[in-house]
Amino acid sequence: MITKRLTAVLLGLTLCLCPACKPKPKEISPLQRKQAASLASEAEFALTLKDFTRAEGLYQQATGLCPDVPEYWESLGVTQRRMNNLAGARTAYRQALEAHADRYKLQKNPGDLLQQAWILALLGRNDEALTLMKKAAVAHPDDARIRVATDPKWLERLHSDPAFREISL
Numbered sequence: 001m002i003t004k005r006l007t008a009v010l011l012g013l014t015l016c017l018c019p020a021c022k023p024k025p026k027e028i029s030p031l032q033r034k035q036a037a038s039l040a041s042e043a044e045f046a047l048t049l050k051d052f053t054r055a056e057g058l059y060q061q062a063t064g065l066c067p068d069v070p071e072y073w074e075s076l077g078v079t080q081r082r083m084n085n086l087a088g089a090r091t092a093y094r095q096a097l098e099a100h101a102d103r104y105k106l107q108k109n110p111g112d113l114l115q116q117a118w119i120l121a122l123l124g125r126n127d128e129a130l131t132l133m134k135k136a137a138v139a140h141p142d143d144a145r146i147r148v149a150t151d152p153k154w155l156e157r158l159h160s161d162p163a164f165r166e167i168s169l
Contacts, residue, residue: 036065055079070099078167093119110140122168126155
């Protein structure tokens with residue numbers, strides 16, 4: 001009897017602690033999506049005014065409502081980078097990377113792979129960005145944008161762009 005209970009508890013713990021087992025994401029209502037989009041729009045306006053503190057707070061609210069939207073995370077990271085909050089930017093970029101990967105799994109849109117490569121480059125993980133683009137070229141051989149991004153000179157051009165350097169880590 002004790003052995004069966006112990007086995008059941010161990011099995012339950014194994015399933016709960018399994019790194020491949022992600023908790024089911026909470027359902028996001030259409031109202032929450034609209035609120036998040038409104039917050040992100042307001043944050044973009046704050047950025048045009050160079051009000052980074054306000055923009056950061058608005059993007060944090062947007063990511064809280066819709067953590068599955070990688071663009072909100074990426075914008076939060078850019079904003080935090082401009083505020084010299086390197087740790088915050090790194091965390092936000094990683095969240096954006098994960099959200100793009102999750103969205104690609106659902107939609108198979110090559111644009112999400114390109115965005116992942118872009119974020120990897122922002123994080124300074126150039127080898128991973130090139131490897132991802134080479135895999136993307138196999139999965140999407142007809143996509144001209146991906147063919148361009150498989151060229152190592154693509155990363156050189158990115159890193160030589162002052163605007164890119166301003167937001168990269």
